[in-house]
Amino acid sequence: MKARTVELGLLVIALLTTCVGYVLVVLAQRVEVGAELLGQLQAEVGGFMAIVVILLLAAHVVVRLLAPLADGLLLPLAALLNGLGYVMIARLDEGLAASQSAWTFIGLGAFSATLLVLPDPKRLEPYRYTLALIGVGLLMLPLVPGLGVEINGARIWLRAGPFSIQPGEFAKIVFAGFLAGYLADKRELLTTGNRRVGPLTIPDARHFGPLLAALGGALMVMIAQRDLGSSLLLFTLFVVMFYVATARVAYVLIGLIAFSTGAYVSWRLFSHVQRRVDIWLDPFADPKGAGFQIAEASFAMADGGLTGTGLGQGTPEKVPFAATDMIFAAFGEELGLLGATAILVTFLFFVGAGLRVALNARSPFEQLLAAGLTALLGFQAFIIIGGILRVLPLTGVTLPFVSYGGSSLISNYIILAILVRISHNSVVGRAEELEELENRDDSQLPFSVRSSWKAVNA
């Protein structure tokens, strides 16, 4: 079966799931028992739901046209997350659902545009330092007086008319591009090293310089903005990509030590970090005040049990930020352990599909970029779900594709587009090599290949 056929089949199941979810929400919330049921359903279910379904099917057509040989799992997995998220947002807040369908439209527009304008991601490789500058620039934009606004204690938003944009969401993609370019270039030097420090051989400091400058700069900005979640995510991205590029566990250990030191220092220095840690350790010390969000989320998930209260039948709106950061708790309550696990499994599959794209990519840059973008998405999901489940202190990041939020949805669709593009190009690259093999003079091939080649052709 072709990749696109698989994709369409999966997409149909994902969209069917979304529709069933939406009908459930409408039924449970607003439809009175009686004869009018059908009419009400038609009135309620139309509208935005149809928009989301049609958009995702349109995305499939776009992939067929622009990247027909791409992996068939990525888009349906994203569609399932987006669809389920949309249902939950619609269940929590109709107004947000309307904007979310607009964001989905823009997000898929960005998806198509990325596929269109980036026919070969390798072309970005020479611009690695430009990318680093753009990344730091994007991060610093909200600090500019007049442009940036502070919401909920973090200064990471830009005000643009009725909407607010979070440039940091795009900065992380740009940083992944910078790291991929930088590491593809210096990989060998960083792998072997030429200086011995104790049991380790490490490269000269000059090879690290630009990298540490970019990381340091970005982290300083994020700390100044009190954006803990994003700084954690960016740091993780650095460590993961270093490890992927060099396969040296030593870098992971150095990263962990640096992280622990940094975390300890910021815990000593900043009261808002201390507060997060205190809430994490004991949210029930002040369940009506500081620990309210986590305490309510825990109650909500406990209410859900194994199969949940049913969509539209629980009270997930009691948790602050239920539609954005805390949406996973809403799934835990209304769909139960089975539903929450489903979200986790979908992310797991997405990360698996993304890593396979990385493995099959044809150039080190594309491999690193695909691995980095996949890591971004996976760790972002881990950071927020871990925060809600009290594995980590809660830091506000969105659940990719699921949470309400324009910048987040758009940037995740750009990530998806880049992965789709890389996987398409790797298949094309292989087909071209095959063609070369077909046109090659047989006598130049090694004997083993020549004989099996003949066996296939016979």
Add this chain to the structure above:
Amino acid sequence: MSDALLTLLRWCLLALVYLFFFRVLQATWSGSTTSVAVRRVGAAVGGHQPVQAGPVEAPPHLVVLEPAARGGQRVEVTGELTIGRAAGCQLIFEDTYLSQRHARVSPAEGGLVIEDLGSTNGTYINSQRVTKPVLGRRGDRVQFGGVIMELA
């Protein structure tokens, strides 16, 4: 009636999600998520071995055996690389028996070409001294001074 319908739809929803997962796994296992062209390439190389990297078998990696401190390190040979103690080498070891520029390794079909660059203590492939460029194959053991590596 409404309650029964809601319960039915609830289970329907979960069933659909897990059907989705089942189909994802099925597609992954049957290998049909990647496109046909790849499998044509695989067939071209020969049915007896699964193809990982491309139409022609990828050149082997170098795996460090000695010095033990860097044992197990894998070096991918994508282009020509020189081994030695000098800073200009792509693969640098602090080994007393290694020359500044000791040897050169480059990828070739079916293995790696090993070439001694006039080193003091010599380069050996499976205990045979390398005097002219030699094709090393997967499984061969190469010694540069005190540095020992295997082609894997």
